[in-house]
Structures are given as structure tokens and as C-alpha cells.
Amino acid sequence: MAAISREEVAHLARLSRLAVTEEELDTFAGQLDVILQSVAQVGEVAAADIPPTSHSVPLTNVLREDVVTPCLTPQEALSGAPDAEEQRFRVPRILDEDVAS
Amino acid sequence: MSDLTKLTAAEIAGLVATGETSAVEVTQAHLDRIAAVDERVHAFLHVDTEGALAAARSVDERLAAGDDLGPLAGVPVAVKDVLTTKGVPTTVGSKILEGWRPPYDSTVVQRLREAGTVMLGKTNMDEFAMGSSTEYSAYGPTRNPWDLDRIPGGSGGGSAAALAAYEAPLSIGSDTGGSIRQPGAVTGTVGAKPTYGGTSRYGLVAFSSSLDTPGPCARNVLDAALLHQVIGGHDPRDSTSIPAPVPDVVGAAKLGATGDLTGVKLGVVTEFTGEGAEPGVMAAFRESVEALAKLGAEIVEISCPHFKYALPAYYLIAPSECSSNLARFDGVRFGLRVGDDGNRSLEEVMSLTREAGFGPEVKRRIMIGTYALSSGYYDAYYGQAQKVRTLITRDFTAAFERVDALISPTTPFVAFPIGSRTADPYQMYLADLFTIPTNLYGGPAISVPCGLSEGLPVGFQIMAPTMADDRMYRVAAALESAVGTFTPPAL
Numbered sequence: 348m349a350a351i352s353r354e355e356v357a358h359l360a361r362l363s364r365l366a367v368t369e370e371e372l373d374t375f376a377g378q379l380d381v382i383l384q385s386v387a388q389v390g391e392v393a394a395a396d397i398p399p400t401s402h403s404v405p406l407t408n409v410l411r412e413d414v415v416t417p418c419l420t421p422q423e424a425l426s427g428a429p430d431a432e433e434q435r436f437r438v439p440r441i442l443d444e445d446v447a448s
Numbered sequence: 449m450s451d452l453t454k455l456t457a458a459e460i461a462g463l464v465a466t467g468e469t470s471a472v473e474v475t476q477a478h479l480d481r482i483a484a485v486d487e488r489v490h491a492f493l494h495v496d497t498e499g500a501l502a503a504a505r506s507v508d509e510r511l512a513a514g515d516d517l518g519p520l521a522g523v524p525v526a527v528k529d530v531l532t533t534k535g536v537p538t539t540v541g542s543k544i545l546e547g548w549r550p551p552y553d554s555t556v557v558q559r560l561r562e563a564g565t566v567m568l569g570k571t572n573m574d575e576f577a578m579g580s581s582t583e584y585s586a587y588g589p590t591r592n593p594w595d596l597d598r599i600p601g602g603s604g605g606g607s608a609a610a611l612a613a614y615e616a617p618l619s620i621g622s623d624t625g626g627s628i629r630q631p632g633a634v635t636g637t638v639g640a641k642p643t644y645g646g647t648s649r650y651g652l653v654a655f656s657s658s659l660d661t662p663g664p665c666a667r668n669v670l671d672a673a674l675l676h677q678v679i680g681g682h683d684p685r686d687s688t689s690i691p692a693p694v695p696d697v698v699g700a701a702k703l704g705a706t707g708d709l710t711g712v713k714l715g716v717v718t719e720f721t722g723e724g725a726e727p728g729v730m731a732a733f734r735e736s737v738e739a740l741a742k743l744g745a746e747i748v749e750i751s752c753p754h755f756k757y758a759l760p761a762y763y764l765i766a767p768s769e770c771s772s773n774l775a776r777f778d779g780v781r782f783g784l785r786v787g788d789d790g791n792r793s794l795e796e797v798m799s800l801t802r803e804a805g806f807g808p809e810v811k812r813r814i815m816i817g818t819y820a821l822s823s824g825y826y827d828a829y830y831g832q833a834q835k836v837r838t839l840i841t842r843d844f845t846a847a848f849e850r851v852d853a854l855i856s857p858t859t860p861f862v863a864f865p866i867g868s869r870t871a872d873p874y875q876m877y878l879a880d881l882f883t884i885p886t887n888l889y890g891g892p893a894i895s896v897p898c899g900l901s902e903g904l905p906v907g908f909q910i911m912a913p914t915m916a917d918d919r920m921y922r923v924a925a926a927l928e929s930a931v932g933t934f935t936p937p938a939l
Contacts (some may be wrong), residue, residue, distance in 0.1 A: 351819070359815040362822075363771065364778070364780045366799040367811070375812060381874050382816060386760040390838065399834030400841060402658045402688070403643045403890025403914070410686040423551035428780035430545045436780050 350383040351376065449598045452477035457523045457671040460617060464511065464522030471504035471511075471522035473737045475566050478524045481613045483566065485939045490590045491600075493529050493612040494537045495569040500524070507564045518925030519674055519698075521564030525614040528607045529570040530577055531662065532651040533557050534797025534877055535801035538652045541573040541585040541603075554651020555686070556620060556662050556679045563678045568616055571606030575625055575807045576774065577655045579603050580879035583870055584809045591681040592635060594936040598863040601879075607665050608635040612936050618675050619665040621920070623630055624656050625762055626859070626883025628663050629895035633858035636897045636934040639665045640923070641883075642888035643915050647676075648683035657688075659762075659887045669896060669925040670932055673701035677918070683687040692915065700918035706924025709743040712923065714910075715750030720882050725860040728901025733857045736898040736908050739930040740855075740923070750851060752843040757836045758885040764820045764876055765888070771817030774810070777802060781838035790826020792889035812873060837888045844889045848913045856882050858895040858907030882909060892917040896924040897934045905934055 353376040355429040360375075367375065421434045430437040450473050452460065452741040463469045480905040486492055492873055532538050533551035534557075541543045553561070559568060574584040582605030585647050589669035595614040604621035608631030610621055623641035632639025640663050647662045653662060664675035680694035689837040717738060721730065741747050779785035779801035786801035806814070820829035847854055860881055869876045886893040891914045898908035908927060912920040 355819075356815065359818050360811075361799075363811075363814045363818050364795065364799045364802050365811055365814065366776075366796075366803040367808070368803075371808075371811075372668055374808075375815065378812060378873050379815060379819075382763065382812070382874070382877075383819065385874050386763045386816075386829070386833075388760040389757055389764065389836050390828060392754070392832070392836050394832065395829040396834035397838050399831060400837040400888075401834060405690050406645075406688060406690075406691060411681075419551055426551050427548050428793065429779060429783070429785035429790070436682070438780055439511055439788050439790075439792055439797045441794045 349380050350387065351380050453481045456668055457520060457617040457666060457674060460523050461520050467474055469792045470499060471507040471566055475482070475500050475504040475524050475568070478568055478616060480806065483614050483865065483903055486615060488591065488596060488939065489609050489613045489615070490588060491571055491606040491613060492526070492541060492569045492614055493541070493572050493606070494538050496567060500566050500568050501538060503561070503566045506545050507566060509874035510564065512550060512931055514654060516562030518678065520678055523565050523618060524616055525560055525565045526571050526607060526621070527557060527894055528604050528618040528621050530573060530622050530653050531557055531620065532653070533570065537570065539786055540920070541575040541587065542805065542807070543586045543784065544746065545662065548782050552651065555648035555683045559650065559679050564617070569584050569862035571604070571610055571619060573606055575810050576653070576770070577603040577624055577918055578770070578809050578813055579729045580876050581869065582903050584604060586807050589866055592863045593939060594636065594863065596677070597865055598868055599634070601634040601863065603627040604631045604665070608632055608637050608639065609634065611637045611665060611667050613939060617667065618671060620662060620679070621665050622660055622662045623830065623887065624659045624766060625887050626880040628665060629883050629893060629907065630859045630879055632665060633852050634853065634863040634894040634905060634906030635667060636936065637667055637671055638894065638896050639663070640672050640676060640894040641886065641892060642676060642680055642918055643690065643892045645688050646694065646892070646903030646917060647680050648686045648689050650683055650685040653776060657767040657773060658769060659766060664745055667930055669921060669928050671703045673697040673921050695915060695918040697918050697921045700922040701925040704922035705929050707743055707926055707929040709740060709745035709923065712744070713746045713748065713851045714740060714923065715748055715847055715858045717755065717854050717855045718751045720856035721754045726859050726901065729857050729861060729906050732901055732906040733908060736927055737855065738933060743926050743930060748851060748862055750847045750854060752847060752885070754836065754839040754843050756893040757884045758888055759815050759877065759881055760842055761833040761836040761840070762884045762888060763816070764829050765837065767813040767821045768830045769818035771814045771821065772784060774814055777805065794879070809814070809873065840885055841889045844891060854911040857910050858882060859907040862901050862906060890914055892920055894920045894924050894925055898927060898931055900934065
């Protein structure tokens with residue numbers, strides 16, 4: 348049985364902000380199915396009472412002294428931006444036309 | 449003067465320190481070598497000729513003025529394109545960052561500069577460090593100097609191939625699931641993954657933040673240790689950086705080179721020495737184990753029952769973290785922007801940008817991670833993988849109560865032909881079978897060349913407890929003293 352359908356891959360692509368092509372959907376559906384069926388092996392392990400590990404370093408609340416240190420200038424921070432204006436990142440419109448108007 | 453590109457890093461530093469050669473002369477020799485062979489090898493994405501020569505002149509001036517720059521002053525180094533370099537292109541092997549010149553240096557690169565090493569350029573890699581062959585680079589594959597029709601490993605194939613092709617005596621890699629060690633193994637070079645948190649991730653373009661570890665690559669164990677010492681240690685800019693000094697890896701490498709392992713107990717991982725590895729790889733591994741026993745090491749078999757679940761757990765955890773980390777590539781702050789015609793919405797532009805900028809493996813992993821983290825699947829996939837991570841860590845902890853280090857082959861197979869595994873992504877994942885457990889645990893591991901199988905290099909892996917990086921260098925140097933180093937055919 349397939350672990351994932353073509354429609355589910357299309358949904359994942361939308362969630363992932365990937366404007367995938369129809370051809371890619373066909374390829375990815377088969378490949379993701381193989382991968383997901385393989386990694387599903389983790390389910391064989393009896394681990395109901397095992398705590399999860401998210402990180403190997405047991406450091407928490409790492410803080411520094413509250414002092415000002417040098418940082419990037421606005422010009423440096425914006426130097427790689429595709430579009431900038433008035434020391435800000437310029438983005439395409441966020442709201443729909445009818446909502447914005 | 450003998451060919452400067454054939455020397456070890458330690459030898460080069462010695463000649464520069466005594467004035468028998470200069471940093472400029474050494475740098476020029478390596479730039480010439482790159483010009484002569486890199487068209488065929490393609491280890492580099494960017495060669496910073498002017499920057500390297502300027503840095504070399506500065507090192508020569510500082511040394512002439514009496515500055516003590518440490519044990520690697522004047523030695524050229526190649527840096528994987530995953531680390532930011534101020535003003536020097538950093539692409540991570542992806543079209544989405546093509547042309548980006550970061551406004552800051554990563555901590556590793558900053559420390560390399562402070563130590564008087566000379567950065568030659570940026571090396572090729574699988575896009576966003578996702579891959580085991582460097583075939584997923586958006587800029588074309590790197591080729592293995594041992595056989596130009598074969599892969600150099602990945603994701604850090606460029607850094608490993610640059611060493612084997614004598615284009616650089618040292619290089620930097622990053623290891624999330626084996627991306628330093630597996631390229632080391634298949635190119636006959638040394639690659640070390642430090643303890644997680646032992647080297648700074650500041651300025652390392654994030655793939656899987658709980659696993660990513662920058663580390664040293666070299667043609668011999670002592671050189672790797674010298675480089676490890678330079679780049680390692682606490683960094684306040686990385687909140688997961690361990691606030692402790694670097695273990696004495698250089699001292700350990702020198703101790704190991706004496707060839708005495710009396711009192712050292714090594715555990716052969718049972719799960720990694722049965723089926724799954726090529727016969728030629730196993731033969732070279734078994735011979736090396738015998739060599740270590742002759743040097744005085746006590747060898748036992750150790751079963752780590754959960755290691756067989758490391759690969760599936762990793763291919764849930766790493767894609768999950770990647771799907772979150774790579775959300776930052778949205779066409780707003782840096783890199784590519786596609787489809788911004790004044791009419792399309794931010795979300796449409798974002799989707800078109802990511803579609804155009806990411807290659808297939810990156811897209812697959814983003815979608816796998818998105819799936820594993822989505823409600824309804826979280827517990828069965830990501831949550832369960834995190835529990836398996838705990839059990840793998842317990843296997844390591846239990847093993848290190850009985851032995852000083854664990855040993856296995858680094859990778860199940862020698863360098864495979866270019867194009868032979870790209871059609872089936874899961875077949876590619878199997879290259880990391882033996883390297884992944886260490887990343888989930890967080891400890892250090894090193895790959896050192898141990899022999900040849902059908903004329904191609906085989907890597908030997910040594911895994912040590914967290915913050916006992918020195919231990920793996922001792923064993924690796926001892927093995928090197930017994931089996932020697934391996935030189936590819938002339939290019």
C-alpha cells in the first residue's frame with residue numbers, strides 16, 4: 348500500500364511553498380513513498396515509555412552579558428537583499444487587492 | 449624545493465616558520481595546482497586567487513614582524529561552501545544563494561584567518577549538504593581523484609577531493625550524517641567529526657541544527673588534529689557551543705603515532721560488520737583490526753541493537769529540522785527572487801523562488817520533513833524518531849562503559865560510479881549507514897584510510913565518547929602508523 352498519494356504530495360508542496368510542476372508531482376510521489384515506507388521502520392521499536400531526545404548537548408537558557416557589541420550596519424544587512432527601500436527589505440504585496448483596497 | 453603541494457600541513461608550517469619558504473610561495477603553488485587539475489576534478493566552486501595571495505602576504509609580513517601565529521601559519525586551506533566568508537561567494541551548492549556575498553565570517557573561518565592559514569576558496573558540495581556523492585550540487589558534480597568517473601563522497605566531496613588531488617593540504621567540512629567522514633573514506637583522506645558543540649555553528653548555513661558539526665579534513669591524522677585545535681572551542685555566538693577547552697587532540701595524535709595502544713580497549717560494532725558492507729571493505733577493515741591488536745589494543749565485539757534504526761530515525765529528524773531551517777530562503781533577505789512582476793503576492797513569489805532555487809533532493813527533504821511534523825503524523829514519525837535517538841544514545845553510553853572507543857568501516861561501499869545511485873534516493877541514503885549513529889548521539893568520530901579494495905580507498909571509523917575527541921585521534925594515528933597513507937594515481 349502506498350504511504351503517500353499524489354494529492355498528498357501536492358498538499359505538502361503547498362505547505363512547503365514549492366510551486367512544483369505536474370511532472371515533479373509524479374516523480375516525487377513515487378520517491379517520497381519509498382522513503383516514507385523505509386523510515387517508517389522506526390515504528391518497530393517499542394519506545395512508549397522512552398523520553399524523546401531533541402538535542403545532544405544539555406545546555407539550557409544560555410545567556411550573555413547585556414552589553415552592546417558591534418553588529419552589521421543596515422547597508423551590510425541589506426547587501427544581499429533582492430529588493431530594498433528606505434533601509435528595509437522590500438517585499439511583494441502581502442494582502443489581496445480587494446482586502447487591501 | 450620539492451613540490452610544495454605534496455607536503456603535509458605540519459611540514460609546510462615548519463618551512464614557513466623557518467623562512468625556507470613563504471606563505472605566498474606555498475599559496476601560489478597550490479593555486480597553480482588548482483589551475484592545472486580542477487577543470488577535471490571540480491573540487492572548487494570559487495577560487496579566491498587575489499584574497500588568498502593578499503592573506504598570504506599579510507601572514508608573511510606578520511611572521512617577519514615576529515608575530516606568533518601558531519602551528520598552521522602560512523598553510524593553505526579550502527573551505528566547504530556551507531560556511532560564510534565575508535565578501536566571498538557562499539552558495540551552499542544551491543542556485544538559491546547564487547552570487548550571495550555574506551557580510552560576515554563564520555566563526556570557523558574567522559579562526560582560520562586568525563591562525564594565519566590562507567583560504568584558497570570554497571569547495572563543492574551537495575546542495576545544502578544533503579547528499580552522499582556531491583552529485584546534488586547545483587553546479588555539477590565533483591570527481592574522485594582516484595577515478596574521475598566515480599563520486600568523491602558527499603556532501604563534502606569538494607573538500608575531500610581537493611586534498612586527494614593535492615589542491616590543498618587542509619580543508620574544512622561539515623558533518624550532519626557523515627558528510628566529512630564518508631568523503632574522507634572514499635577519497636583515501638582523513639575526516640573528523642568533532643563532538644557536537646565542540647566546533648561553532650555560527651555562520652554555518654543550517655541544515656539540521658541539532659546535528660550539524662563543522663570539522664577538519666586532511667591527508668593525515670596529525671594535520672587533522674592541528675586543524676581541529678585551531679577551529680575548535682567555545683564560541684559565545686553559538687548557544688549550543690560547549691563551554692570547555694578543546695581536548696588535546698594534537699597530543700593524542702602524536703601519542704598514537706608512536707604505535708603503542710597498550711591499555712586501549714576497542715569495540716567492533718557487531719551490527720556494522722555483517723551483511724550490508726562490501727566484502728572488499730570488510731577485508732580491509734578486518735586486517736586493520738588485526739593491526740590495531742598487534743599494537744596492543746584489546747578488541748571485543750559490542751552489540752548496539754538500536755543502531756539499525758539510526759538511518760530511518762535520521763531521515764526523519766534531519767528532514768524535519770531542514771524543513772524548518774530552509775523556510776528562511778523566501779526571496780526576501782538574500783539570494784534569488786523569482787516572479788516578482790508587481791502583480792503576484794508574496795506567497796506566490798516565495799513559492800516560485802523556492803521552486804526555481806532548490807534542487808530535487810532539497811525539495812524531497814523539505815516535503816518529508818513537512819510530512820513528519822504535520823499533525824496526525826508527528827507522533828508516529830518525528831516523535832518516534834526522537835525516542836529512537838534516545839535509545840541509540842543509550843547504546844553508545846552502555847558501550848563506552850565497556851570500551852574506550854567503537855570501531856567499524858566508515859561506509860559500506862567504496863566510491864561508486866557517478867550516476868549510479870541518483871535514480872533511487874533511498875539507495876543514496878545507505879552510504880551513511882555507519883556514520884549516522886554518531887550524529888544522533890553527538891559524540892566525535894573520525895575516518896582514517898585503512899586499505900584499498902579493487903584499487904579504491906576504504907575508510908576505518910573510530911567513534912569516541914562525547915568530548916573525548918582526543919581518544920579517536922590516538923587510535924587513528926596508531927592505525928595510520930601501521931598501515932600508512934594512500935596516494936591516488938597521478939592526475
